[in-house]
Amino acid sequence: MDKIKNLAELRKMREGMQGKMSMRENSNSSEAIIQIKVGMATSGIASGAKETMNYLITEIDKRQIKALVMQVGDMGYCHAEPTVEVTIPGKDPVVFGNVNIARAQEIIDKYIVNGELIEGILPANYRSI
C-alpha cells in the first residue's frame, strides 16, 4: 500500500471508495431514492431477468444514477416476464413488462432520467400493504 501524501489524495481516495460502498449507503435510505425491482422468480429468470438485472446494475453504476436495483420474487405478471418495477420517490410504482436489455435501456433513458412514460406499462393490479 502506498502512503497517502496529502488531504487532496485522501479525499480522492474517499470518492473512489464511496462508489463501492454506495450500495450499502443507499439501502439505508431506500425510501428517498429510485428503487428498481426486478422480478427474479423462475419464470422471470427463464425469460432472461438475470441479464436484464445485470444490465441495469452495470448501467446505473456507470451513469452514477442514485438508484437501488433489487431482485424480488414473482410479481405475478408471468405473461410479460421479465418484469421491472420502478419507484421514483413521491410517485406511484410503475411496472414495465417484457423488459429485455433494449427496453431496460429505454426505461433508464426515458423514465428514470426524464420521467417520460413509455409503451408497455402493465396496469398495477395489486396493492401492497
Place this chain on the structure above:
Amino acid sequence: MAIKMHILVCGGTGCTASGSKEIIEELNKELTAHDLNDFAKVVVTGCFGFCERGPIVKIIPDNTFYTRVKPEDAKEIIEEHIIKGRKVQRLLYVAPDTNQSVSDSKHMEFYKKQVRIALRNCGFIDPENIDESIARDGYAALGKCLTEMTPEQVIDEIKKSGLRGRGGAGFPTGLKWEIASKSRVGEQKYVVCNADEGDPGAFMDRSLLEGDPHSILEAMAICGYCIGANHGLIYIRAEYPLAIHRLQVAIEQAEQYGLLGKDILGTGFDFTIELRYGAGAFVCGEETALIHSMEGKRGEPTFKPPFPAQSGYLEKPTNVNNVETYANIPVIINKGADWFNKIGTEKSKGTKVFALAGKINNVGLIEVPMGITLREIIYEIGGGIKGGKKFKAVQTGGPSGGCLTEKHLDTPIDYDSLVAAGSMMGSGGMIVMDEDDCMVAIAKFYLGFTVDESCGKCTPCRVGNKRLLEILTKITEGKGTMQDLEELKNLSNVIKDTALCGLGQTSPNPVLSTINNFWDEYVEHVTEKKCRAGQCKALKKYVIDPDKCKGCTACARACPVSAITGTVKNPHVIDQDKCIKCGTCYEKCKFGAISIK
C-alpha cells in the same frame, strides 16, 4: 461482473460467541459452490446492536435483516435469497406487538428511535478494512484539522459542540483539551484512550472498538494535534481479545497509509499509537490508577491534584478520554459543532450509547439522543420487560450509580437529571430489573463487586465497603435490625465523603439509592423477615400442605439434612430450624404439596 450484493455478518463478540464465524465460513462455501463469488460478497462488520437476536445477517441492497441465524441456514440464504430473491421468512424478525415479520431494520421498533453518531459505522463497515472506513469519511476530520484549522480552532469547535466526557462524570471535553494544551507547553505530552470498561453488564466501548477502530485512532491523533502530543496510548483490558485484534489491524493499516506515523498527510505532524493491556481491574478505569498501571506500577489511584493534564503518564501532561468520547470527535469536526449541539438537551449535547441488559426483551447496544425518557428506552426500544412482568428499577452507572424507578420513567435522561435522581450517567450500562429482583440483594451484589475490586489503598473503601457488605448480608439472611439500617446509611455517607478515588466515593451509591427508593423493602427484610421477590434464600420458608400431602416419603428421602419427618401415607412436616432451604423437596414433590412462603 461487479459485486451486486453484500452479505453483512455481525462479527462482534456477542454474535461471534453464538457462531457467526461458522456462518461466515458456510456462506463463503455456498457462494463458491454456486459460483457466485463475483456476484455477492460476505462482509464481516461490527456490532449491529440487536444482540438479543444474534447472530445477525443483513443482506444489501434490500436491507433484509435476518436474526438468530445458524450455520445450517447459510445454504438456504444463498439458494433462496441470493439466487432467487426470495426472503427466508422464518429468519425474519417478528414484531411482538403486531406479530408480523419485519424484514427491513429501519422499520423495527428497536432502531426507530435511535440516533447513531458514535456507532455510525458499527454494523456498516468491515472494521478490518481501512478503505471502507475512508469511504465513510474516515481520517477526513484529521486531514481537515491538520490542514485547515489551528489547534485553538479545533478546541473551540469541540467546546462549542458541548461534548462532555462519556466515561461517566461528564467533564466538558473541549475544556479538558484546552487545559492539557496550555499545560507545560513544549514538553513531551501524551494522549490516552481509556478502554478499561469494567462495569458489570456494559459493552459499549468494546463494541465501538470492535466495530469502528479507525474513528478512535483518528480522534486520538486530532487530540494530539490540539494539545501538542505526538504519542498516544490505548489502555485496554486483555480480556477483550477481539477488540485488541481489530485495533492492531487498524493501527497497522493506518501506518501503511501514512495516516499514523511521521509527517501525516504531508503536514509535518507526527503521531503514533500503541496498545497497553490491563489485567481487568475495575479501579484501573480511574484515570490516575490507569496511568500508574501503564507505567508498570500497581494500579492504585493517587490524590488529585495534580490532574493528569498537569502531571500524568511518566509525569508528563496527559489527556485521558473514554472510547465513546473519542468516537464523537470526527463527526463534530466533519459536520460542525452547530450540527452536533442541536441534538440533545440544554446541558447534555449529542447522544449516548447504552448497553441494555437484564430483564428486558431486546438486550443490546443502543445509541439514543440525550433527553430521551427511560420509558422510551425500556418500552419502545427495549421492547418491554421479559415475560410481561412488572418493571421495578433500572440500574444506571453500574456499581457507581444508582437505580431509577417507576417515578423516573418519564424523566428526560441527561447527565444532570440522572444525578438529581440519585444515580449517574456512568459509562452507559443499563441493567433492567423486574418484580422478581430483590433490591437488597441487588445492593449486596454491587457491594460484593466493589469489595472485590477495591485496591485497598484507603481505609474507607477497603474496610468500609467490607462492613457495608457484612450488614447487607446480615439483612438478607434475616438477621438484620433497624439499627443496622441506620448504620448502613451513616457508613455509606462516611465512605462517600472520605474515600480517595472515584471507586470508593461512589461505591455506596447502590446502597443509598436502593434505600431511598425501596426503604419499605429493607424494613420488610428486617421486621417481617420477608423478601417479597423471593430472592433471599434464607428468608424463604418451605411448608407442606397437610391436605395435599399423600405421605409418599419422596421428600423426606431426598432431604439432605433430614429436616422432614412423617410416616408413610400420613402428612409430613418440615422442621424449619433444620431446613437449609435447598429446595430439593419442592422439586421432588409430585403432588404440589410443598409451597414457598
